[in-house]
Amino acid sequence: MKLLQRTSRYYFFASTIIFFLAVGALGAIIPRLTDLETDELLWDYKQVLLMQLSEMDTIPSEIIILDNIIELQPVSIDPEAFKPQFKDTLRLNIQDDEFEPFRKFTFYEHIQGQPYQITINHSKLDYEELMTTLGTAILIILVLILAGINLLNTFLSHRLWKPFYQIIRDIEGFNFEKNQPITPSKTSIEEFQILHQAINQMTHKARGDYHSLKQFSENASHEIQNPLAIIRSNIELLIQKENREPKEWAAIKQIHEAASRISKLNGVLILLTRIENRQFTDKQKLNFEDLIKEKIDQFDPLFKARDIQVYMDLVKSSHYMDPTLSNVLLNNLISNAIKHNLDRGEIIIILRQSHLIIENTGKPLNKDFSTLLERFSKESEASTSLGLGLSIVKEICDIYQLRIKYQYENGKHQISIIF
Amino acid sequence: MKVLIIEDEKALACSIGEYLEHEGFLCELAHNLHEGIEKTDLYAYDCILVDITLPGGNGLEIIRALKNTKSKTGIIITSAKNSLEDKIQGLDLGADDYITKPFHLSELNARIKALLRRKRFGGEARIDYQEISVDTDTQEATVNGKVLKLTRSEYRLLLYFLASRTRVLSKESIAEHLVGNDADLLDNFDFIYSHIKNLRKKMLKAGGGDYIKAVYGMGYKFANN
Numbered sequence: 001m002k003l004l005q006r007t008s009r010y011y012f013f014a015s016t017i018i019f020f021l022a023v024g025a026l027g028a029i030i031p032r033l034t035d036l037e038t039d040e041l042l043w044d045y046k047q048v049l050l051m052q053l054s055e056m057d058t059i060p061s062e063i064i065i066l067d068n069i070i071e072l073q074p075v076s077i078d079p080e081a082f083k084p085q086f087k088d089t090l091r092l093n094i095q096d097d098e099f100e101p102f103r104k105f106t107f108y109e110h111i112q113g114q115p116y117q118i119t120i121n122h123s124k125l126d127y128e129e130l131m132t133t134l135g136t137a138i139l140i141i142l143v144l145i146l147a148g149i150n151l152l153n154t155f156l157s158h159r160l161w162k163p164f165y166q167i168i169r170d171i172e173g174f175n176f177e178k179n180q181p182i183t184p185s186k187t188s189i190e191e192f193q194i195l196h197q198a199i200n201q202m203t204h205k206a207r208g209d210y211h212s213l214k215q216f217s218e219n220a221s222h223e224i225q226n227p228l229a230i231i232r233s234n235i236e237l238l239i240q241k242e243n244r245e246p247k248e249w250a251a252i253k254q255i256h257e258a259a260s261r262i263s264k265l266n267g268v269l270i271l272l273t274r275i276e277n278r279q280f281t282d283k284q285k286l287n288f289e290d291l292i293k294e295k296i297d298q299f300d301p302l303f304k305a306r307d308i309q310v311y312m313d314l315v316k317s318s319h320y321m322d323p324t325l326s327n328v329l330l331n332n333l334i335s336n337a338i339k340h341n342l343d344r345g346e347i348i349i350i351l352r353q354s355h356l357i358i359e360n361t362g363k364p365l366n367k368d369f370s371t372l373l374e375r376f377s378k379e380s381e382a383s384t385s386l387g388l389g390l391s392i393v394k395e396i397c398d399i400y401q402l403r404i405k406y407q408y409e410n411g412k413h414q415i416s417i418i419f
Numbered sequence: 420m421k422v423l424i425i426e427d428e429k430a431l432a433c434s435i436g437e438y439l440e441h442e443g444f445l446c447e448l449a450h451n452l453h454e455g456i457e458k459t460d461l462y463a464y465d466c467i468l469v470d471i472t473l474p475g476g477n478g479l480e481i482i483r484a485l486k487n488t489k490s491k492t493g494i495i496i497t498s499a500k501n502s503l504e505d506k507i508q509g510l511d512l513g514a515d516d517y518i519t520k521p522f523h524l525s526e527l528n529a530r531i532k533a534l535l536r537r538k539r540f541g542g543e544a545r546i547d548y549q550e551i552s553v554d555t556d557t558q559e560a561t562v563n564g565k566v567l568k569l570t571r572s573e574y575r576l577l578l579y580f581l582a583s584r585t586r587v588l589s590k591e592s593i594a595e596h597l598v599g600n601d602a603d604l605l606d607n608f609d610f611i612y613s614h615i616k617n618l619r620k621k622m623l624k625a626g627g628g629d630y631i632k633a634v635y636g637m638g639y640k641f642a643n644n
Contacts, residue, residue: 222472225499226428229521233434236524239587239637240441249635256637260591263521282503301572301597305610324503331601339607 004153004161011149019142023135030134034127035103039086042105042120046084049120053111067123069102072116079108079115091121100125163187167196174203176210176277214277221270228266231259268388271328272375275395280322288326288351289314295330296349299338307344314351319419321400329396332389333358333415339385340413348412356417365413369406421445422531423464425455425481426497427474435468438524439531442583452476459485459492465538466493466531469514471505479509486513493534497522519600523592529582546581549643550627553578562625572597573618576611580631580641589638615639 049070053059063070069091084107090099101124108117163186170183187193235256244252274280296303296310303310319326337347337360345361371377373394378387397404403418422444426432429450436446447462449455452475459467459481467485469478482494496509499520506517515534518527536544536555544556553560560567560577569577579588579596590608597611619631630641 222499225520226431229499230428230430230434232521233431233438233524236589236592237434237437239589239634242587242634244635246635249637253635253637256589256591298599299602301614302602302610304570304572305613327601335602 002157004157008149008153012146015142015145015149019138023138026134026138027131030131031127034124034130035086035088038103038122038124038127039105042086042103042122045120046105046107046118049118050109050111059111059114059116067125069121071119071121072111073119075108075115075117077108077115079110082108084108088124089121101128160189163189163192163196167192167199171199176207214273217270217273221266221273224262224266228259228263231255232263235259265386268386268392272388272392272395275325275392275399278399280325280399282322282324283320284323285318286321286323286326288317288319288330288356291326291330292349292351292356295334299334302338303347306338306341308338308341309344309346311346311348312351314349315353317351317353317356317419319400325396325399329393329417332393333417336389336415337413340379346412354419356419357414358416359412359414361411362413364408373404420466420535421447421462421464423447423449423455423458423462423467425449425452425468425473425478426470427451427472428470435524435527438528441586442528442532444531450474452478452480455481456484459490463490464492465535466495468495468497468527471496471498471500471509479505479512482509482512482514491538493531493538495527495530495534497527522600523589523595525579525583525586525588525592526596528586529579529596532582533578546578548581548584549630551577551581551622553581562622562627565625567621567625569618569621570614572614573621576614576618580639584641587634587638587640591638593639 045068053072059072059074061072063072084105087104087106089102089104091102092098093100103122103124105120105122106117108115110116166183187196235252238252239256292312292314296312302308321329334347334349337358340362341347341360342362346359348357348359350357350359365372365379367377367379372379372387372390375391376387377391378385394404396402397417405416405418407414420443422439424432424435424439424446426435426448427450429448432448432450436448439446447458447464449458452473455469455473455478467481469481471478478496478498482496485492485494494514495516495518496506496514497518497520498505498509509517515537516530518530533555544554546553546555550563551560552562552564555578558574560569560574575597576593579593590611593611593615594608595602597614615631619629623629628643630643632640632642634640
């Protein structure tokens with residue numbers, strides 16, 4: 001939920017409550033005010049009426065003047081003993097056959113020497129109408145104000161929050177590799193200026209750290225490669241002298257193997273870092289049909305040695321990729337299919353425009369395939385492999401948004417890459 | 420045959436020199452860009468090994484300078500950066516080969532010999548050893564004049580052995596020579612055994628000597644005794 005939606009929601013609730021309270025208060029106060037007003041009017045009217053009645057020849061039992069109905073009833077009690085009384089009442093309107101609200105004023109008075117009970121009934125229909133009109137008006141105002149708040153908020157989100165969204169877009173598009181600064185702030189709003197400044201400083205620092213880290217990894221790997229090259233070349237010189245004790249041979253062999261391992265590991269880690277840092281940015285249209293044929297040709301000595309049969313069903317399938325990465329991708333997938341194969345096994349490679357399937361005979365996995373995509377995850381702990389082959393495949397697939405699927409069926413591992 | 424090794428890592432340059440001198444090359448060393456340019460200006464070499472990252476500048480400059488003088492020297496780039504860009508740029512400038520560090524000295528040796536053969540400095544496309552003879556133009560190997568029917572791997576294996584005869588070749592270097600160093604072979608070099616076995620069988624059957632010997636689980640050696 002947007003901040004503005006949240007604030008408008010609070011505005012909406014608060015204003016609705018306030019309006020209903022206000023309507024409730026008005027509904028309570030206005031009738032009382034009108035009653036007071038009416039009562040005062042009727043009190044004044046009483047004097048005029050008494051004067052007029054005293055001059056009349058005969059006293060009728062009912063007089064109707066405008067919306068006042070006056071009832072006169074002779075009584076035999078002393079008018080002085082009763083106080084005048086105001087009351088609300090309903091009277092049947094014969095024309096409409098409906099009850100209508102009236103204010104009833106009852107008092108006792110001597111008219112021409114005879115005590116009378118006089119009741120003035122004043123219609124309140126006008127006030128009822130007033131109340132309905134007032135209520136409707138208030139409701140319309142409420143709706144108008146709420147609509148106004150909403151419109152204002154939309155306007156504000158477009159106008160006032162514009163620099164904020166610009167900053168968000170800049171952060172989203174931030175790339176360590178591109179040395180593109182955050183768009184200069186044009187806002188005069190202090191909060192956004194502070195935000196902009198803070199983000200500018202942060203990205204500047206992050207970029208600096210990133211570059212020094214990258215520089216460090218590159219330098220470190222270069223520095224490691226050189227001593228390794230010295231160790232390995234000296235081992236090669238050492239093994240030329242053959243009259244050695246078997247113990248010495250065993251030691252040399254171990255040193256040689258360990259140096260090879262470090263060398264491979266270093267090479268793979270450099271590759272992974274460079275892939276992660278998106279340093280392979282060359283995009284060439286590569287025909288995977290040719291690349292696969294070349295790879296199969298390159299690995300031929302490996303197939304021959306283990307009597308592995310390779311079946312290919314390829315069509316022309318071109319994709320944009322960095323040539324180094326496509327080479328690594330195919331290398332790792334096919335190496336994998338050889339490593340986890342059986343002697344006299346099979347490899348089946350199917351290439352279509354939309355996908356590549358590499359199938360190989362082999363024992364079922366004892367681990368979940370997705371864990372094998374993690375770094376340093378091996379099928380068995382005894383394996384001397386680094387456990388980085390498939391994680392590199394995954395990194396490359398992530399870059400080009402390719403999907404990897406795995407299944408094991410009829411004694412065959414099947415890895416599919418969906419372009 | 421004169422080889423110039425331009426390499427800032429002195430210990431590495433010395434091992435390369437030692438290995439190559441044993442192969443009958445006359446080696447000279449240069450440890451930075453300036454020395455490298457000076458030596459290539461003054462003397463003629465059959466082959467130059469150039470490191471790309473050198474104190475004083477990029478090794479590619481030496482290649483550029485050499486190509487300007489229309490020199491016919493063979494050039495092999497040695498680089499710690501396995502960068503396709505450097506490789507393409509170097510080969511475009513006129514380098515003949517590119518080898519990534521860390522490399523096997525035996526592989527480097529085989530590359531130099533193949534390069535010199537291509538450049539015909541040796542005058543010969545033929546390699547002879549006792550009763551064995553290999554014609555690198557027709558890619559044909561004979562034993563006592565009888566043609567050996569070799570697979571491509573066996574042919575390459577034979578050539579690799581002949582380039583470094585009497586030297587011990589590690590299993591790893593043989594494996595990488597056959598399938599390239601980008602294959603993920605770490606756990607297993609056993610596959611070379613079946614190729615070596617077949618090559619040996621074919622040579623024996625044709626009446627050749629038994630030259631390929633295993634050396635203490637380290638590797639193999641092609642020698643006559």
